[in-house]
Amino acid sequence: MPMTKALFIGSVVLLGTSSGCMATNAGVVALRPDGTPGPQDCPEESKKAMRYMKLRVGDAAWVELDANQIKSKPITLYDGPIESMLKNDLGILEATTRLYGQVWTGGPQVVIRYYEAHPPESEKVPICAVARLSENQLRKRPESLPGTAILDFSISGVNIVDSFR
Known part of the structure; x- marks a missing residue:
């Protein structure tokens, strides 16, 4: 990792940790009647870190949905x-960066919200992002059991957001 990029990410880490705990905010999400998560604000620490990293709403990349099921077809999410x-790279977050978040399988499509990124050779930083594919490609297969989602593909787009809807 180039020295300036490492210093930049290190500065973001200090920014995030000085603003308070970077723990995920997933535990406070209200669920809709179909089991999908309701609206949720992006924490101010995450917005500040994303601005510092020059990540803007709509910035996107490809993501392996489950680091334990890379290139598998189909995959099962819980x-x-x-x-x-x-x-691939997402702004200064380089390929192989780990994204940590929460999965909800209650509705017809899987919902995945990301709250932290862990770049290689750096500390975790707070973010707000969602897994997103058009044409219903995050739709669960009919044989999915409650609490699970069987998907045809292991990859998805990931998009930066400023709130979860």
């Missing part, structure tokens, strides 16, 4: 925490 991995 309600709860998830560790994903960037396949």
